[in-house]
Amino acid sequence: MRSSKVAIVTDSTSDIPKDKQDELEIEVVPAIVIMDGISYRDGLDISRSDFYERLPNLKTPASTGAPSPLFFEEVYEKGFDSGAEEIVSIHLPETLSSMIDVSRQAAMKFGDKVHVISSGQLSLGTGFQVMEAAKAAHSGASMQEILQIASRAKENVRLIALVNNLAALKRSGRINWLSAGVGDLLQLKLLVEISDGVVSRIGQVRTRTKAMGQLELIAKEWGPLSRLAIPHSSIPELAQAYAEKLNHLCQTPTIVMDVTTAIGAHIGTGAIGIIGLLEKD
Amino acid sequence: MSESSKSPASKKPPQGRSRYISIDGRALGRLSAAGLQWLQTNQQIINSLNVFPVPDGDTGTNMALTMQSACNEIESSADRSIGAIAHAIAYGALMGARGNSGVILSQLWRGFSLVLDKKDRMDAALLTKAFVEAKEAAYRGVVRPVEGTILTVSAEIAKAAQLALDDGVNSTLEILERVVLAADEAVQRTPDLLPVLKEAGVVDAGGIGLYFMLEGMLRSVTGQPLDEPTLSEQPLRAFKSVIDAIEPGQDWEVVIDFRPEKQLDVPKFYGHLEEMGTSIQVGEGDGLYRLHIHVADKSEYEPIEYAKSLGTVTNISIENLMVQMADQQARDNVQNIKLTPVDPGETAVVTVVPGMGIARIFSSLGAAGMVEGGQTMNPSLQDILESIDRLPTDKIAILPNNKNILLAANQAAKLSVKSIVVVPSVSIPQGVSAMIAHRADGNFENSVEAMTKALDDVVSAEITIATRSVKIDGVDVREGQVIGLLEGKLVVSGDELVDVLFEILDLCSANETELITLYYGEDLSAFQANQIADSVRKQWPDQEVELVEGGQPYYQLILSVE
Numbered sequence: 001m002r003s004s005k006v007a008i009v010t011d012s013t014s015d016i017p018k019d020k021q022d023e024l025e026i027e028v029v030p031a032i033v034i035m036d037g038i039s040y041r042d043g044l045d046i047s048r049s050d051f052y053e054r055l056p057n058l059k060t061p062a063s064t065g066a067p068s069p070l071f072f073e074e075v076y077e078k079g080f081d082s083g084a085e086e087i088v089s090i091h092l093p094e095t096l097s098s099m100i101d102v103s104r105q106a107a108m109k110f111g112d113k114v115h116v117i118s119s120g121q122l123s124l125g126t127g128f129q130v131m132e133a134a135k136a137a138h139s140g141a142s143m144q145e146i147l148q149i150a151s152r153a154k155e156n157v158r159l160i161a162l163v164n165n166l167a168a169l170k171r172s173g174r175i176n177w178l179s180a181g182v183g184d185l186l187q188l189k190l191l192v193e194i195s196d197g198v199v200s201r202i203g204q205v206r207t208r209t210k211a212m213g214q215l216e217l218i219a220k221e222w223g224p225l226s227r228l229a230i231p232h233s234s235i236p237e238l239a240q241a242y243a244e245k246l247n248h249l250c251q252t253p254t255i256v257m258d259v260t261t262a263i264g265a266h267i268g269t270g271a272i273g274i275i276g277l278l279e280k281d
Numbered sequence: 282m283s284e285s286s287k288s289p290a291s292k293k294p295p296q297g298r299s300r301y302i303s304i305d306g307r308a309l310g311r312l313s314a315a316g317l318q319w320l321q322t323n324q325q326i327i328n329s330l331n332v333f334p335v336p337d338g339d340t341g342t343n344m345a346l347t348m349q350s351a352c353n354e355i356e357s358s359a360d361r362s363i364g365a366i367a368h369a370i371a372y373g374a375l376m377g378a379r380g381n382s383g384v385i386l387s388q389l390w391r392g393f394s395l396v397l398d399k400k401d402r403m404d405a406a407l408l409t410k411a412f413v414e415a416k417e418a419a420y421r422g423v424v425r426p427v428e429g430t431i432l433t434v435s436a437e438i439a440k441a442a443q444l445a446l447d448d449g450v451n452s453t454l455e456i457l458e459r460v461v462l463a464a465d466e467a468v469q470r471t472p473d474l475l476p477v478l479k480e481a482g483v484v485d486a487g488g489i490g491l492y493f494m495l496e497g498m499l500r501s502v503t504g505q506p507l508d509e510p511t512l513s514e515q516p517l518r519a520f521k522s523v524i525d526a527i528e529p530g531q532d533w534e535v536v537i538d539f540r541p542e543k544q545l546d547v548p549k550f551y552g553h554l555e556e557m558g559t560s561i562q563v564g565e566g567d568g569l570y571r572l573h574i575h576v577a578d579k580s581e582y583e584p585i586e587y588a589k590s591l592g593t594v595t596n597i598s599i600e601n602l603m604v605q606m607a608d609q610q611a612r613d614n615v616q617n618i619k620l621t622p623v624d625p626g627e628t629a630v631v632t633v634v635p636g637m638g639i640a641r642i643f644s645s646l647g648a649a650g651m652v653e654g655g656q657t658m659n660p661s662l663q664d665i666l667e668s669i670d671r672l673p674t675d676k677i678a679i680l681p682n683n684k685n686i687l688l689a690a691n692q693a694a695k696l697s698v699k700s701i702v703v704v705p706s707v708s709i710p711q712g713v714s715a716m717i718a719h720r721a722d723g724n725f726e727n728s729v730e731a732m733t734k735a736l737d738d739v740v741s742a743e744i745t746i747a748t749r750s751v752k753i754d755g756v757d758v759r760e761g762q763v764i765g766l767l768e769g770k771l772v773v774s775g776d777e778l779v780d781v782l783f784e785i786l787d788l789c790s791a792n793e794t795e796l797i798t799l800y801y802g803e804d805l806s807a808f809q810a811n812q813i814a815d816s817v818r819k820q821w822p823d824q825e826v827e828l829v830e831g832g833q834p835y836y837q838l839i840l841s842v843e
Contacts, residue, residue: 185645186798187827188717204717207795207843210738 006146007084008134009075011066011099012042013092013260014119014127015231024134027075031099032065033261041067048258052234052269062265066099072106076114086143087114090130090150092122093197097262115143117150120196123259124229125159128277131227156280159194160202160218161231161273162211166190169267191215212242212272219274225250227277231259234269242272250276301454301502303404306366310355312498313370317348318507319497320490326510327493330486340486343380343659347387348494350377350661362401367394367411375692376666380659382487384688385419385431387662389491392418408453409442412460423688429475431487437467438495454502461499464492480753531559531575534600535584538571541592545570550591557583569595575602621647621721623674628725630732631668632680632712633660633690636803636832639709646716650677656835659685665693675699676725678732682712684769700725704732707769708741709800709831710841740789742767744781744838747774763837778837779816786821789842797824800831800839813838 002025010016011029021028030041033051036059040046055062072089079087089107091100100118107114119126132153136146163169166188189211191203202218205211228250232239236256243254258264259271304312320327320341327341354373358365371394374387392415397403403411416439419432426432441463445456471485472478478485500507535558554561558576574584581599588594618640623629632648634640635655643651650668654660669677677699681690684707694701702725706712718735720728743766747758758764758774765773765785772788775781791797797817801810807830814828824842831839 185642186713186829187825203720205738206714206717206798209795210843 001083002079004137004140005083005085006137006141006143007079007082007087008130008137008146009072009079009087009089009103009114010126010130011091011103013097013099013123013262014090014130015123015229015257015260016127016130017255017257020131024131024138026130026134027079029067029071029075029103031260031262032067033265034063034065036060039065042261046261048261051261052258052264055234055264056269062261064097064262064265066097066102069102069106072103073109076106076110080110080113085113088133088137088143088146088150089114089116090119090126090133091116092126092262093118093120095197096122096199099262115147117147118197120154120194121157121159122194122263123159123231123273124227124255124257124275125157125194127229128157128227128275129153132277152280153277156278158219158222158276158278159273160215161192161194162189162208162215162271163192163267164189164208164211164270165268167268208238208270208272215272215274216242216246219246219249219276222249222276222278224279225276226279227252227255229255229257229275230272231257231263231275232272233259233264233267235272239272246274251279302452303402303407304363304453305402306358306361306363309363309366309370309403310352312501313348313355314352315501315507316494316497317345317352319500320345320348320493322497322508323493323510327486327490330483330489339657340380340382340490343383344386344487344490344494346661347374347378347383350374350663351387351390353377362399363403364394364397364400367397370394375696376661376663378662378689378692380685381688382431382490383659384662384692385422385487386491386494387692388419388422389415389435392416403453405446405451405453405456408456409439409446412442412456413439415439422692427475429471429473429478429488430485431491433471433474434464434467434485434488434491437463438491457495457499457502461492461495464488464495468492477753481751532578532601532603533576533581534573534598534602535576535581536571536573536596536598537585537588537594538569538596539588539592539594540569543592545591553587554584557587618644618651620644620651621649623649623672623721625673626676627674627721628676628678628719628723628728629672629674629721630678630680630716630719631665631672632716633665633682633686635682635709636834638830638832639800640832642713642800642829642831643716646713647719647721648716649674654686655683655833656685659683659689662689662692662696665690666697669693669697669699669701677701678715678719678725678729679703680706680712680715680732682706682709702729704729704736706736708743708841709833709839710739710741710798711736713841714739714843739841739843740768740794742785742789742840742842743769743836744778744785744840745836779813782813782817782838782840783820785840786817786842791821791824791842794824794842796827796843797821798827798829798841798843800829800833802831802833802836802838804835804837 007027009027012031016026030044033040033042035054076087089103091103094100100116104116107116119129129150133146133150136149188204189208190201191211191214192199193202203214230239230243239256243256247254324341324345328339351370351374354369355366358369371390374390378384378387393411396411396414416435419435420426438460441459442456445459450456468484468488471488497507554574557580558574561574572588585597629649631650632643633652633654634643640651649672652660652664652668679690679694679701681687687705690703694703704715706715714735715732718731745764747760747762747764750760751758754771756771756774762774762776763778763781764771765781767785767788773781773784799814810828814826818826833839
């Protein structure tokens with residue numbers, strides 16, 4: 001039986017490390033990734049490292065999708081079976097994925113017992129909100145309080161990243177400002193920011209070194225952080241070194257991880273970002 | 282200065298000279314036209330005086346075009362007073378100013394005209410004052426005046442005029458005579474003042490341009506011809522840059538180098554050529570002649586047969602002008618480039634582009650305005666101003682992308698009523714770097730600051746072919762060799778392009794950088810460029826190597842490391 005009355009559910013795109021999932025009793029619905037015609041459940045049928053190893057060599061570009069509503073129903077059932085009275089289900093926004101629509105569809109079956117929330121974010125931008133909510137649930141917070149805490153975390157989360165494979169991102173069709181000629185003739189590394197489900201361009205440079213330097217400057221302006229993560233797509237050494245460099249911005253250990261396949265499929269390898277949760281109270 | 286106080290030293294003026302005691306606007310107009318004609322006649326000589334053995338912003342062409350614009354303006358002035366005509370000249374020169382020398386020339390005219398404001402006629406004293414003010418204006422227009430240039434010549438002119446006046450000279454003609462002498466001497470001394478000139482064995486091109494303009498004025502007064510140069514040209518080189526207007530019936534361009542067996546009968550020789558074709562130019566050097574002619578279809582071998590009958594032919598080149606022209610027109614239509622639309626209040630970038638490929642790159646990066654131009658074709662001030670005026674916003678950054686265009690861009694920024702900032706890019710890679718840093722939706726000052734900072738993010742280099750033999754900055758160069766310039770400075774010469782490229786990349790410490798970008802010019806095919814890029818990738822496996830079509834003339838490669 002679970003220790004809290006409120007169960008917290010998310011999907012695998014939130015990038016919450018396994019140990020944190022276990023520690024905070026977070027239920028995770030796997031995203032689906034399709035590679036050369038075959039569907040895999042993210043983290044179950046294929047590991048992140050396998051995914052990124054295969055990504056550059058696919059015959060057709062990888063695509064991603066939400067699992068069937070049945071997956072969600074199963075996870076929600078499991079939550080209620082283990083003693084939860086209510087569920088908070090936090091997912092990436094509908095502007096970037098159909099995940100949250102599917103979860104809403106599944107939630108209808110449970111009346112008002114399942115609260116579906118949009119994180120407006122990606123990767124640990126969502127994950128940090130989920131972790132804050134789970135922490136509160138664990139300490140016995142009420143539904144009202146948990147929703148407030150999640151909403152505050154949503155306001156305090158920051159995500160900036162460098163995207164270097166614009167071709168893949170353009171193909172995704174998810175970023176409308178990227179359609180016109182950007183990086184067609186001269187390769188560019190874009191600096192982007194995600195806020196409220198909107199991806200916006202905050203700069204562009206030509207080298208990764210410069211991009212990472214600029215991201216670092218922006219992160220330093222954020223002020224003290226309670227959580228920090230360095231998501232990357234298949235550049236672990238670089239990400240690890242970057243994390244060590246930025247560690248001082250945050251009191252808790254920096255999380256370094258291969259970013260979710262839901263992002264990786266659209267930005268290719270070589271991307272890196274900074275996700276922070278502002279320390280504010 | 283009164284009429285009676287003649288210096289005993291001054292010579293008795295010959296007949297007809299008395300009308301030059303003072304002159305009116307009409308006379309100044311005639312003198313300017315003569316100055317222009319003499320500049321045009323000597324244009325190729327001035328062009329050939331490059332410090333660097335690279336096709337440079339052709340000073341002679343620039344100054345002649347600037348004066349052409351000045352003279353065109355004279356005709357539109359209804360007022361024939363000297364003040365009005367001088368003003369028209371200054372305005373026309375400014376609007377048509379091309380290249381650094383053109384801009385300085387326009388500044389000289391500006392200073393000159395200020396003194397004559399509202400005056401009907403100009404006497405020796407006023408002329409002297411005008412020369413002094415011209416010099417002042419020119420020096421004011423340059424941030425860091427360099428001696429041994431056109432500026433020095435203008436200063437010597439002002440000094441000579443003042444001395445002449447103090448000597449009691451009281452005719453504008455005699456002032457002009459003294460000034461032309463002084464200008465000539467000053468030009469000859471420019472290599473002593475500017476070491477790069479001495480090293481290259483040339484006098485300053487802008488300085489001699491100013492001299493020619495004044496000498497042309499004097500020649501017109503004294504009845505000397507203005508259509509034949511008095512100095513010997515360096516014809517073997519000059520032909521390369523000759524771009525003629527092509528008319529129907531001139532289908533082939535034939536260039537023949539030959540060594541005549543006997544002394545050439547020049548009038549007979551020209552007579553024969555004129556029967557064959559048009560655009561005839563003949564250069565001579567060390568007994569070797571180069572003949573350039575345009576002929577009709579099916580006649581392309583006639584000049585060759587003729588040259589063979591005269592002596593030994595050493596080199597022949599035949600080009601189909603019609604095909605060349607059609608290709609050129611299709612390629613060079615910058616009008617086809619898509620520009621980023623801007624809304625009022627947004628910040629925009631106007632950039633100078635030397636080739637279609639470069640234009641497309643700036644287009645993809647969001648440039649809102651483009652001016653064609655580069656190393657050898659400096660856009661006029663008016664070209665830049667028009668591009669600025671066309672945009673519906675008043676916050677515009679200009680990227681000159683070449684040191685020869687910097688001054689014109691600065692002048693455009695000064696003249697425009699809009700708030701224009703010149704981001705002083707002196708190479709294409711710098712321009713690209715700044716363009717990338719530009720934010721259309723951001724605050725203008727921040728955007729300009731980021732763009733300016735981005736100039737230092739890249740190291741720029743260029744690879745071209747030496748147009749003559751020279752030793753400069755300790756590098757020995759033979760004409761026709763491949764040379765490499767790093768941040769505008771000649772650093773490498775060699776026989777193979779790839780060797781020079783590798784040496785340049787070593788000098789830039791490319792192995793410590795992340796990205797090498799190669800912009801290949803119109804002289805390289807995509808295939809050749811790909812081979813070069815592949816060899817760079819092999820040599821620098823840890824660096825990203827990006828090959829882009831630049832389409833720029835003269836420079837086989839422009840490259841950057843960052």
